[in-house]
Every structure is written in structure tokens, then in C-alpha cells.
Amino acid sequence: MLNNTHAIERRVFRTFWADGLLDLFGAVGVFGIGMAWTFDLVVVGALVPAVLVPLWQPLRQRLIEPRLGLVEFSEQRERRNNARLLTTALFGVGTLILVVALYFGRTRLGMDAPVSLIAGLPAILLAVLGIVTAFLTASPRFLAYAAILGGFGIGGAAYGLEPGPILVLASVPISVAALWVFLHFLRQNPVAGDAA
Amino acid sequence: MKQPTDIELPPIDDLLHEPARLRLLAFLSVVRRTDFTYLLKLTGMSKGNLSVQMNKLGDADMVNIEKSFAGNRPRTIYQLTDTGRNALRAYKKNMHIILEALPD
Numbered sequence: 001m002l003n004n005t006h007a008i009e010r011r012v013f014r015t016f017w018a019d020g021l022l023d024l025f026g027a028v029g030v031f032g033i034g035m036a037w038t039f040d041l042v043v044v045g046a047l048v049p050a051v052l053v054p055l056w057q058p059l060r061q062r063l064i065e066p067r068l069g070l071v072e073f074s075e076q077r078e079r080r081n082n083a084r085l086l087t088t089a090l091f092g093v094g095t096l097i098l099v100v101a102l103y104f105g106r107t108r109l110g111m112d113a114p115v116s117l118i119a120g121l122p123a124i125l126l127a128v129l130g131i132v133t134a135f136l137t138a139s140p141r142f143l144a145y146a147a148i149l150g151g152f153g154i155g156g157a158a159y160g161l162e163p164g165p166i167l168v169l170a171s172v173p174i175s176v177a178a179l180w181v182f183l184h185f186l187r188q189n190p191v192a193g194d195a196a
Numbered sequence: 197m198k199q200p201t202d203i204e205l206p207p208i209d210d211l212l213h214e215p216a217r218l219r220l221l222a223f224l225s226v227v228r229r230t231d232f233t234y235l236l237k238l239t240g241m242s243k244g245n246l247s248v249q250m251n252k253l254g255d256a257d258m259v260n261i262e263k264s265f266a267g268n269r270p271r272t273i274y275q276l277t278d279t280g281r282n283a284l285r286a287y288k289k290n291m292h293i294i295l296e297a298l299p300d
Contacts, residue, residue: 009226015238066269069233074226191269192233 009077010138016071017137019064019189020182025052026133026145027175030126034167037122042100049092067189081136088132095125103163120157123149123166141181145174205297206290209283211256216241217249221276221284224259229275250274258283 029048036045073081099121130146133139149170156166212218216239223238224230236246250272253259258280262273276284 008222012223012226012230012238015234066266067233068237069231069235070266070271070273071230071234072228074228077226189237 009074012071013073013077014138015068016073017139018181019068019185020178020180021056021060021064022133022137022139023141023145023174023178023181025056026130026142027171027178028052030149030167030174031171033122033126034164034169034171036164037162037167038164046096063186066191067186084136088129088136091132092129095128096122099125117157119161119163120153120155120166122163123153123156123170126167127153141177144177148173206293208290208294209287211252211258212283212287214249216245217253218287220246220249220253221258221280224274224276225281225284229273231274232272235274253280 029052032048032051033045036042036048102118102121127146127149130142130149134142134146152166152170156169161169212221219239220235223235232246232250235241235250236243239246241249250259250261254261254274256279257277260275260277262275264271264273
């Protein structure tokens with residue numbers, strides 16, 4: 001009987017992601033990967049998410065939960081989220097390997113002509129991850145981040161920039177927007193005692 | 197043949213038939229459990245009103261209320277009970293019957 005709960009659950013779920021912490025993690029991730037590419041440390045760039053993930057839970061508990069409160073979603077929703085996260089992670093790792101292989105193997109593959117386009121691929125693929133995140137978290141603002149990444153990817157590549165600087169430049173507007181969302185959340189949601 | 201006025205309308209639970217409490221139960225029905233602060237953000241209700249409504253639902257055994265501390269802050273966690281879930285199901289079913297019986 002209570003099976004038409006998607007809209008309500010979506011509302012509850014969207015509120016969970018409205019604090020801007022994930023936005024900041026995304027911005028730091030794009031910046032970190034970009035810096036690693038800039039200094040030819042692509043492998044280090046791949047480790048950036050591995051460094052950020054363990055920070056998620058403690059920061060969320062310390063900064064977000066006292067302001068937003070606690071929610072535990074249904075087992076069905078948790079299973080669905082885990083499956084989607086796993087799919088996204090596999091997609092991310094797969095595309096990263098593909099991009100690295102394309103970038104370093106471009107000469108052997110006879111792809112010198114579209115080298116400038118390949119330089120924009122990491123940003124474009126991160127844009128795809130942004131779109132996936134928008135659907136995963138029911139947060140349309142990640143589509144805007146995806147558009148920024150896609151725009152910088154195409155524009156930067158056409159301008160002849162390397163992948164690293166493209167990502168670092170794209171991280172600037174994303175960081176500003178993420179910081180705004182996060183600070184807005186902190187301002188709007190002071191730590192308050194439980195009056196129940 | 198029964199006239200429209202002869203239809204036996206099912207009973208409506210007064211406790212649930214109140215917008216604020218119905219909204220709270222609807223939110224609780226889609227999560228495993230949540231706390232006072234999160235419900236406050238979701239509903240936009242005042243602290244006083246939220247507290248009163250949740251206590252009414254707790255008194256009726258529709259919601260399980262668990263008080264604890266998160267660090268030095270008091271935290272009240274709510275979870276829909278089987279009684280509450282069944283009541284919500286019955287309310288939905290009965291309201292559906294009544295609304296279906298309404299003339300266009």
C-alpha cells in the first residue's frame with residue numbers, strides 16, 4: 001500500500017545532499033587530479049579519491065550532522081545506493097584507465113591529429129561522473145558542475161591546453177560554487193540543541 | 197440499489213488526519229529512522245509544534261522515540277513502529293475509498 005513513496009523519499013534524500021560537502025570534495029578532487037596531471041604524476045591523481053573517501057564520514061559527522069540531523073535510509077535505498085556507487089566507481093576507474101591509455105598511447109595509435117581533443121577527455125569524463133552524481137544524489141546542481149567540466153574540457157583542448165591545467169582551471173569555478181553552497185548551508189543551519 | 201448517501205464510509209483516524217502529523221508519518225515511512233533536527237529541516241515546522249506532534253504520535257505508539265546524546269547535545273531519534281505503518285496503510289486505503297466515492 002505504501003509503495004508510491006518515491007517522491008517523498010526523493011525529497012528526504014535530496015535534503016541529505018544539500019549541504020555542499022560533496023561539492024567541496026568534488027572540487028578538491030578535480031583540483032588534485034589536475035595538479036597531479038600538471039606535474040606528470042597521473043598515478044598520484046588516481047589516488048586523490050582514495051585520500052578523500054576516508055575523510056568523508058568524520059567530516060560529515062563533525063560538520064553536517066549537528067546542523068542537518070541524522071537520517072538512516074531504508075535498507076532498500078541503501079542497497080540501491082551501494083549498487084549505484086559501485087557502478088559509478090567502476091565506471092570512473094575504467095574511464096580513467098582508458099583516458100590514461102589514450103593519452104600516453106596516442107602517438108603509437110597514430111592519433112597525433114586529435115591530440116588537442118584528447119587533452120580535454122579527462123575533464124569531459126569527469127563531467128560524465130558529474131552527471132551520474134546528479135542522478136545518484138537527486139541534486140541538479142551537479143549538472144552545472146558537469147557543464148563547467150565539459151565546457152573547460154572542450155574549450156581548453158581547443159585552446160591547446162594540457163589535461164592538467166584544464167582540470168585545475170575548471171576546479172576554480174566549481175570550488176567557488178561549492179564553497180558558496182557549503183557556507184550558505186553553515187549560515188542557514190547553525191548548530192542547535194534538540195528541543196524535543 | 198444503494199444511493200450514494202447510503203455508502204458506508206470507512207473510519208478516518210483523527211490522529212493521522214492532521215496535515216502536520218500526516219506529513220511527519222509520510223517522511224518517517226520512507227526512512228529507517230531519523231532525528232528531531234532532520235525532521236525540522238524537512239518539514240519547516242517550529243520546534244514546539246514538531247515536538248508536540250511527535251509526542252502525540254509517540255503516545256499513540258505510532259512512533260518509537262529514543263532519547264540519547266550526540267557528544268554533549270541531546271538527540272531524539274524517531275522510528276515508525278509497525279502500529280504506525282499499519283495505521284498509515286489503513287488511512288491511505290480508507291481515504292482512497294472515500295475520495296473514490298466523491299462525485300466529480
